[in-house]
Amino acid sequence: MTLFVLRRLLGFAVTLLLAAAVIFFLLDLLPGDPAQFILGINATPENVAQLRAQLGLDAPAWQRLFIWIWGMLQGDFGQSYTQNAPVADLIGERLWVTMPLAILAMAIAIVVGLPLGILAARRRGKLLDTGIMVLAQTGIAIPNFWFGMLLALLFAVTLRWLPPGGFTSWSEDPAAAMRALVLPSLALALPQASILARVMRTALVDVQGQDFIRTARAKGMTMGEAVWRHGVRNALLPVLTVLGLQFAYLVAGTIIVENVFYLPGLGRLIFTAISQRDLILVRGATIVLIVAVTATMLVIDLLYALVDPRLREGEQR
Amino acid sequence: MGKTIRVAGLAMALVLGLAGVVYAAPSEIRIGVALEPPVLDPTAGAAEAIDIVVYQNVFEGLTQIDQNGAVQPDLAESWTISADGLTYTFKLQADVTFHDGTSFDADDVKYSFDRIKAPDSLNAHKEFFADIESVTVVDPLTVEIKLAKPSGQFLFDIGRGDAVIVAPESSANNATDPIGTGPFSFVRWDKGSRVVLERYEPYWGKKAALSKATYVFISDTAAMTNALLAGDIDGTNNFSAEALDVFKADPRFKILVGTTEGETLLSTNNKKPPFDNLKVRQAMAHAIDRKALIDGVTYGYGVPIGSHFAPHHPYYVDLTNTYPYDPELSKALLAEAGYPDGFSATLKLPPVAYARIGGQIIASQFAAIGIKLELINVEWAQWLEDVYANHDFDLTIVSHVEPFDIGNYANPNYYFGYDNPDFQALIETLNGTTDEVKRKVLAIEAQTILAQDAVNGYLFELPQIGVWNAKIEGQWQNAPIEGVVLKDVHWVD
Numbered sequence: 170m171t172l173f174v175l176r177r178l179l180g181f182a183v184t185l186l187l188a189a190a191v192i193f194f195l196l197d198l199l200p201g202d203p204a205q206f207i208l209g210i211n212a213t214p215e216n217v218a219q220l221r222a223q224l225g226l227d228a229p230a231w232q233r234l235f236i237w238i239w240g241m242l243q244g245d246f247g248q249s250y251t252q253n254a255p256v257a258d259l260i261g262e263r264l265w266v267t268m269p270l271a272i273l274a275m276a277i278a279i280v281v282g283l284p285l286g287i288l289a290a291r292r293r294g295k296l297l298d299t300g301i302m303v304l305a306q307t308g309i310a311i312p313n314f315w316f317g318m319l320l321a322l323l324f325a326v327t328l329r330w331l332p333p334g335g336f337t338s339w340s341e342d343p344a345a346a347m348r349a350l351v352l353p354s355l356a357l358a359l360p361q362a363s364i365l366a367r368v369m370r371t372a373l374v375d376v377q378g379q380d381f382i383r384t385a386r387a388k389g390m391t392m393g394e395a396v397w398r399h400g401v402r403n404a405l406l407p408v409l410t411v412l413g414l415q416f417a418y419l420v421a422g423t424i425i426v427e428n429v430f431y432l433p434g435l436g437r438l439i440f441t442a443i444s445q446r447d448l449i450l451v452r453g454a455t456i457v458l459i460v461a462v463t464a465t466m467l468v469i470d471l472l473y474a475l476v477d478p479r480l481r482e483g484e485q486r
Numbered sequence: 487m488g489k490t491i492r493v494a495g496l497a498m499a500l501v502l503g504l505a506g507v508v509y510a511a512p513s514e515i516r517i518g519v520a521l522e523p524p525v526l527d528p529t530a531g532a533a534e535a536i537d538i539v540v541y542q543n544v545f546e547g548l549t550q551i552d553q554n555g556a557v558q559p560d561l562a563e564s565w566t567i568s569a570d571g572l573t574y575t576f577k578l579q580a581d582v583t584f585h586d587g588t589s590f591d592a593d594d595v596k597y598s599f600d601r602i603k604a605p606d607s608l609n610a611h612k613e614f615f616a617d618i619e620s621v622t623v624v625d626p627l628t629v630e631i632k633l634a635k636p637s638g639q640f641l642f643d644i645g646r647g648d649a650v651i652v653a654p655e656s657s658a659n660n661a662t663d664p665i666g667t668g669p670f671s672f673v674r675w676d677k678g679s680r681v682v683l684e685r686y687e688p689y690w691g692k693k694a695a696l697s698k699a700t701y702v703f704i705s706d707t708a709a710m711t712n713a714l715l716a717g718d719i720d721g722t723n724n725f726s727a728e729a730l731d732v733f734k735a736d737p738r739f740k741i742l743v744g745t746t747e748g749e750t751l752l753s754t755n756n757k758k759p760p761f762d763n764l765k766v767r768q769a770m771a772h773a774i775d776r777k778a779l780i781d782g783v784t785y786g787y788g789v790p791i792g793s794h795f796a797p798h799h800p801y802y803v804d805l806t807n808t809y810p811y812d813p814e815l816s817k818a819l820l821a822e823a824g825y826p827d828g829f830s831a832t833l834k835l836p837p838v839a840y841a842r843i844g845g846q847i848i849a850s851q852f853a854a855i856g857i858k859l860e861l862i863n864v865e866w867a868q869w870l871e872d873v874y875a876n877h878d879f880d881l882t883i884v885s886h887v888e889p890f891d892i893g894n895y896a897n898p899n900y901y902f903g904y905d906n907p908d909f910q911a912l913i914e915t916l917n918g919t920t921d922e923v924k925r926k927v928l929a930i931e932a933q934t935i936l937a938q939d940a941v942n943g944y945l946f947e948l949p950q951i952g953v954w955n956a957k958i959e960g961q962w963q964n965a966p967i968e969g970v971v972l973k974d975v976h977w978v979d
Contacts (some may be wrong), residue, residue, distance in 0.1 A: 200865025207524070207874055208610045209532020210886070214875070220608050251531075252677075253526040253661040262677050318708055325716040333716040334709055335702055336679050431704040431713070435679025444522065444837075447865040 181467050188459045193234045196448045203250040203446040225249050243282040251445050256453040267435040270350050272417035274357035282362035286369025308363030317356030317429040334430035353430045361415050368411045372404035382450040413469035495767040513697040514976045518722040522703040527660035528647035530557045532610035534968045539681050539701050541969035545650035545666035548640050555966030557641045571636030571920050578627045582690040585671035592623040598651045614643040636918045639924050669973045671693040677837050695976035721954030723970045727785040733953050742952035744963035745798045748885035752943025757903030765823035767940035771809035773855045780946050783844045788946035793933040794892050801929035805937035816855040828856020831880040836869040841883040874901050885948050889967050904941045962978040
């Protein structure tokens, strides 16, 4: 198990380093100059040159790459070009919105999706199964920004139960912060819950035909007991994979829902930073996302090994 | 299933339990704005979004621009100008304090202008203040500014956001913690979300009616609509014309349509063939149907322009009929210029609706006279580099939102590539003239030259479409300068 973990950790580090270099050079190719953007349409070329020098944009690319990676290893993500503030702080503020939002959406998706999937598998071919699968299909097909707008129209504009968007910081009013996340997390959770329900159902249906279920039945368990005690655990493998991908998506891919609910999340930060050519901020935020995604994958890999001992490769028995 | 229902019920209870209705107190206001400022220091960047939040609210200048575009006293209560037009002596307001409690006096004025003029200054509009020769403190409430040459625009320029008065004690932190002398002081900035201002009680002038103002950043039009309808914001200074219908019939809201300083142009690379040919530019001018364009782009709210000047300005002259819409004449002019079959060109479009939609309409209007346009969408950063800095373009659509920026045409290195010595001399004279009557004559002459030379396609003045709670009054209808000025805004019953 130790070797397995070590190999995964090494892979994690190499992925990060490669990703950092790729991001750095790709963004360097983007047309557009942050200094020109800051100074705008009446700027003189001398002023722009001066600001470029001040921002440290004059150094050759490899040198800037080295300074950047060296800084990050020491926890220094640099200074944002446009916002005049440390990149780490800017990203940190946004994570307080993005992470709770992703976790809440994931929790709703699990709480709603998995039981529905299990239920559908148990009633395979029956009306309930068909009903749940039609619902799930619809849930996947509905774009979440549109569903978000419907939610806002109903719960914020018509009923006025919840705010239509915006965010109050946790330190100022935790209840208001929580209220601000309810509708966006519902909007995000719908397609994820639908996907989970489908994956769970399929996995469980597959498992139900396996020998060990028949053996469990032969031992005298009811079908329900057999599925619950042996089937669900085995069916969780594919579900875990999907969960990992979904969580990564929820951290990185929420920009559209953030726009609909004007939430100060990581997605909007990156979008604005790209359009303003605040490349150091884009790079820092992207690295954080890559860390989040690869770390999720690492955790999922480790969980796999826990759920299925056969996957602990390299272990001597 | 029973379990599922219980879980769903729990979730619902959670939602309902957290729900609450928030009522806005009548002395507070929440304003939706589309763009978040990168910093809150108006002397440190060109972004309009900075002035929207802080201009005349947090920061003040020696002069201020009122809602008609006229210069009014602000931190300078009065001034005298020497006979040669070179020396301005400003008498300052007494008993003014900065929001951190430090007092304001002539030293702060000197500091602010020296800061703009310093060699390492990155003020986005340094050029407006290039003619300031010296700033001298006469006594704590008197400042003398000497110019290298007379300037009719000087009093306006020192009223811009770029020239607000800052204090040496706090100016370094103004980007994130702005300290000014205005009627509102800065409270907090939740990045990505909002900026909160509150009334500054020791303010030297008339106190604001509002006790608190929150700027909420909402870039999406549908989200802005929801926020207005749900009462999460009390108004917005600039709303999209295409989504306005929701509010027209709703008595809870009022719509204020005004003008801005945004001359929307079909900017033309005058140095590059075939656009260096006057006949070609005239042909393009005759091919533009402004009415169709304004209807398509702004739902009819824009005001047509015939030259580079804002229609609300006292010096404005209507030149929209210099080259009236006439496609047949266009074709004839193109043939005369040696392009009987037209030609192909590119049109670079920045990411704003007026450009992207306007580009398609212009392309179809030009296709009718044989000019085939290739539409190229670019981001702002790319536009600034390609078009503005490197002059790598044929045509582009952009709104020039700076007040009184006709002087750009006197710079042959500006991206228009317009090099007319007569016009340059005229602007030189205009800048050096302080007599209002003479200035107006000169400004009209300048507008006329640009219209006749068809330097750019002059399309329309961008409208400002405010949507506000019907019980709010005192907000500016027009935007003669960038800003959402709050000092007169108040609730009525």
